Amino acid sequence: MLNSRARSHRGLRSGREASRRELVSRSLQSAQHCLEDQDFGTAYAHYLLVLNLAPELKNDVKETFQYTLFKWAEELDSLARVQDLFNCYEQALELFPNDEVICNSMGEHLFRMGFRDEAAGYFHKAVKLNPDFADAKENFYRVANWLVERWHFIMLNDIKRNLTYQKAIEKMVHSGCKSVLDIGAGTGILSMFAKKAGALHVYACELSKTMYELASDVIAANNMEGEIKLMHMKSLDVEIPKHIPERVSLVVTETVDAGLFGEGIVESLIHAWEHLLLQPKVGGPKCNDVRFEDYGRVIPAGATVFGMAVECKEIRRHHRVGIQEVASVRLADTVEFCSPTHASVNSEETLEPYTTEKLSRIPGGYMPLTEPFQVMTVDFNNLQELKNLATRKPCKISVPITRGGLLDAVVVWFVLHLDDEHTLSTSPSEETCWEQAIYPVQGLLDYFRKPGDIVMLEVSCQDCYLRIQKISVSPSECRMDVERENTPALGNEAELCSALASLQTTSKLDRVGHECVLESTEIALLNNVAYHECFKAAISKVLSSFTSNTELQSMDVDGSERNLGESRNKDSLQTSTDPFYILDVSEGFSILPIIAGKLGPVKAYSSVEKEQHQIALNIISEANHFPKETLEFWLSHLTDESSVLQRPKSDKLWSIIILDVIEASGLIQQEVMEKAAISRCLLHSGGKIFPQYVLMYGMLVASQSLLLESAVQGTEPTLGFNIAPFINQFKVPVRVYLDLSTLPCVPLSKPVELLRLDFMNPYLNSSTREIKVQICKSGQVTAIPFWYHIHLDEDTSLDTSDESSHWKQAAVVLDKPIPVKQGEELVLRIQHHKSNVSITVKE
Numbered sequence: 066m067l068n069s070r071a072r073s074h075r076g077l078r079s080g081r082e083a084s085r086r087e088l089v090s091r092s093l094q095s096a097q098h099c100l101e102d103q104d105f106g107t108a109y110a111h112y113l114l115v116l117n118l119a120p121e122l123k124n125d126v127k128e129t130f131q132y133t134l135f136k137w138a139e140e141l142d143s144l145a146r147v148q149d150l151f152n153c154y155e156q157a158l159e160l161f162p163n164d165e166v167i168c169n170s171m172g173e174h175l176f177r178m179g180f181r182d183e184a185a186g187y188f189h190k191a192v193k194l195n196p197d198f199a200d201a202k203e204n205f206y207r208v209a210n211w212l213v214e215r216w217h218f219i220m221l222n223d224i225k226r227n228l229t230y231q232k233a234i235e236k237m238v239h240s241g242c243k244s245v246l247d248i249g250a251g252t253g254i255l256s257m258f259a260k261k262a263g264a265l266h267v268y269a270c271e272l273s274k275t276m277y278e279l280a281s282d283v284i285a286a287n288n289m290e291g292e293i294k295l296m297h298m299k300s301l302d303v304e305i306p307k308h309i310p311e312r313v314s315l316v317v318t319e320t321v322d323a324g325l326f327g328e329g330i331v332e333s334l335i336h337a338w339e340h341l342l343l344q345p346k347v348g349g350p351k352c353n354d355v356r357f358e359d360y361g362r363v364i365p366a367g368a369t370v371f372g373m374a375v376e377c378k379e380i381r382r383h384h385r386v387g388i389q390e391v392a393s394v395r396l397a398d399t400v401e402f403c404s405p406t407h408a409s410v411n412s413e414e415t416l417e418p419y420t421t422e423k424l425s426r427i428p429g430g431y432m433p434l435t436e437p438f439q440v441m442t443v444d445f446n447n448l449q450e451l452k453n454l455a456t457r458k459p460c461k462i463s464v465p466i467t468r469g470g471l472l473d474a475v476v477v478w479f480v481l482h483l484d485d486e487h488t489l490s491t492s493p494s495e496e497t498c499w500e501q502a503i504y505p506v507q508g509l510l511d512y513f514r515k516p517g518d519i520v521m522l523e524v525s526c527q528d529c530y531l532r533i534q535k536i537s538v539s540p541s542e543c544r545m546d547v548e549r550e551n552t553p554a555l556g557n558e559a560e561l562c563s564a565l566a567s568l569q570t571t572s573k574l575d576r577v578g579h580e581c582v583l584e585s586t587e588i589a590l591l592n593n594v595a596y597h598e599c600f601k602a603a604i605s606k607v608l609s610s611f612t613s614n615t616e617l618q619s620m621d622v623d624g625s626e627r628n629l630g631e632s633r634n635k636d637s638l639q640t641s642t643d644p645f646y647i648l649d650v651s652e653g654f655s656i657l658p659i660i661a662g663k664l665g666p667v668k669a670y671s672s673v674e675k676e677q678h679q680i681a682l683n684i685i686s687e688a689n690h691f692p693k694e695t696l697e698f699w700l701s702h703l704t705d706e707s708s709v710l711q712r713p714k715s716d717k718l719w720s721i722i723i724l725d726v727i728e729a730s731g732l733i734q735q736e737v738m739e740k741a742a743i744s745r746c747l748l749h750s751g752g753k754i755f756p757q758y759v760l761m762y763g764m765l766v767a768s769q770s771l772l773l774e775s776a777v778q779g780t781e782p783t784l785g786f787n788i789a790p791f792i793n794q795f796k797v798p799v800r801v802y803l804d805l806s807t808l809p810c811v812p813l814s815k816p817v818e819l820l821r822l823d824f825m826n827p828y829l830n831s832s833t834r835e836i837k838v839q840i841c842k843s844g845q846v847t848a849i850p851f852w853y854h855i856h857l858d859e860d861t862s863l864d865t866s867d868e869s870s871h872w873k874q875a876a877v878v879l880d881k882p883i884p885v886k887q888g889e890e891l892v893l894r895i896q897h898h899k900s901n902v903s904i905t906v907k908e
Contacts, residue, residue, distance in 0.1 A: 233483035242315035253280035376470035384505035392597035397688035399578035424493035589871035603857035730801035731875030763851035768810035
């Protein structure tokens with residue numbers, strides 16, 4: 066009987082196994098048929114069933130499953146079925162939890178949707194699973210720049226800044242402040258200063274999920290996990306007693322930017338004084354009947370803001386178009402180009418009204434036109450003053466020019482008063498980790514000023530930003546003293562000067578019909594005469610070759626040549642109905658299509674997207690007497706922007722395709738090799754891609770600055786606290802937006818060619834190569850800066866390290882410095898994968 070039952074159970078199990086195998090087999094076949102029909106959703110469901118029923122097949126179907134998942138995810142993304150998309154990836158990661166390709170793809174979708182913290186987690190996991198996975202590394206490096214901004218490294222390496230904050234916090238805690246709130250904790254270093262100084266209760270809030278998790282690890286590593294309460298939230302959302310039991314006696318913060326107020330310090334301190342801090346001390350310093358610990362204080366206690374008018378060619382070329390004609394194209398008088406800092410004055414959006422620069426390292430330097438002047442002071446321990454900042458009328462300031470020159474910008478910095486003893490200055494003359502705020506001057510008729518002229522401006526604090534606007538000038542004949550809001554009314558002479566200045570600031574804008582806002586790199590590009598002349602020469606050469614070929618084809622088949630005039634007339638008729646098609650897919654604003662249109666019978670297509678840019682190009686076209694049909698905007702012909710590279714018409718091909726191959730940051734554009742591959746298929750016989758190839762150059766340098774800007778250098782700069790291993794997880798090996806001409810470094814080799822990227826002849830490209838570099842000076846190699854020679858053809862090239870270039874340079878920063886001696890050789894290994902290039906030193 067028992068044997069009979071056993072046989073029955075074995076038969077049942079055998080039947081189930083056969084049914085399982087049959088279902089798996091049918092599902093695999095169905096999945097394959099669905100893939101052939103491009104029914105990716107159904108194919109994905111079949112593979113999901115197969116992998117759940119037969120886990121042993123994971124290795125066999127892994128690649129096909131990945132392909133199906135990615136295709137189905139693309140469809141879901143296009144249909145905005147976000148939740149379904151993420152459900153698919155979660156199911157896939159349950160089946161393949163250690164698959165770096167799926168992790169990386171999940172991260173890419175998250176990043177595109179704005180979930181940067183979550184994307185970084187998947188990219189980081191993919192890199193850990195496979196340190197050689199180039200796509201995941203590149204993705205992680207790019208997202209790391211968003212999540213942990215580079216100034217964290219620079220500030221943590223600033224021993225003076227750290228020590229000054231530590232001393233100020235120690236002084237306040239030792240004076241009786243026993244409960245501390247750290248607003249915008251970052252890595253938690255200020256909280257740890259407070260705890261080490263003896264504070265009984267320390268609370269810290271940090272909004273960024275990445276920085277909150279990083280700070281949690283740092284605090285735990287420094288054995289303060291139970292002594293500092295870290296909250297993942299904005300200080301504006303902190304409530305008593307929900308989050309902290311009672312009001313604190315000290316708030317510490319460094320939520321200041323180069324313009325002082327740009328990170329919201331005013332708003333957060335108003336809230337802190339009203340809801341989180343003990344009330345401020347009243348009665349002044351002589352009031353001795355109140356114990357120190359019974360009232361609230363803030364570090365920093367206040368700030369003094371300074372300004373100075375300067376001449377600076379580098380600022381000028383990035384914020385003012387200084388030419389009327391470029392490559393024979395006249396820029397229309399009715400178009401006023403301006404940078405976003407100028408546009409912020411009248412914008413409905415809250416735009417940052419300044420840019421930032423480290424003036425001590427700006428190419429070409431700068432020249433002060435005025436003495437430094439005080440812009441304003443602010444007391445962070447005075448609630449009413451903080452409230453009045455945003456509501457009070459603009460303060461008017463006028464300052465005399467002391468040295469003649471071009472008025473390019475007003476530069477602003479500040480002195481941060483941590484208390485009555487400890488200060489930090491962000492002045493351009495100080496050795497500091499800080500940059501300065503730059504307010505470019507725009508809209509004047511004449512920028513040249515002579516000694517004695519008066520610069521007038523208005524200062525306000527609106528939308529959490531320090532605003533310096535209505536910058537105007539008056540001639541030296543109308544002398545003025547420094548004027549402020551509460552001074553007595555000015556006499557007729559001063560009023561006349563103000564009226565003259567007002568006329569000067571508005572008269573140019575009054576005659577402008579269209580304001581076109583360009584990014585600073587776009588303005589620098591428009592000012593780059595050599596760039597446009599090179600493109601003009603290269604385009605002209607290609608068009609001439611097409612014209613010559615047409616004339617040759619117009620000869621009789623028996624070799625006899627027709628009348629030359631007749632041939633040209635006929636050719637003219639032919640080209641009038643059959644123009645040369647040129648496509649410019651440059652990033653941002655570009656006048657190359659108009660330049661091309663002046664060189665012959667051309668149908669030029671621009672890929673600019675912004676409506677105001679299209680209007681500006683149309684106005685310039687009309688000013689140069691272009692027929693309307695000469696210039697068209699390519700994206701208006703497309704339903705899908707991803708298909709920007711396609712034929713102009715069903716029966717036509719492009720004569721020239723202009724690609725943007727180098728980012729302004731100094732890196733190779735993403736997917737440029739893929740774009741080049743598509744472009745080659747769309748070219749007319751004899752057509753060209755511009756540029757045709759790029760040569761990448763580099764050299765070995767010793768640069769302490771690059772080390773300090775790329776990673777925290779041990780525990781010494783952080784005063785013994787263990788922070789470096791945690792924040793250095795987010796270091797990236799490449800520093801971008803560098804100016805080699807002012808980078809503090811010592812060259813240890815001559816420039817060498819590292820790589821060639823050929824867009825017309827891809828078979829000339831090599832994915833891996835090794836370069837021997839001769840050491841010409843002994844020292845320690847810390848970095849490899851690199852730049853490019855962009856060859857439009859064999860005779861015409863552009864150097865991205867040129868002083869007139871709108872491109873910046875970049876550098877690979879080594880993990881550890883390598884000591885070298887003069888005469889030795891160092892071998893560099895260059896790897897090229899898609900549009901990513903890695904440079905390493907061969908052991």
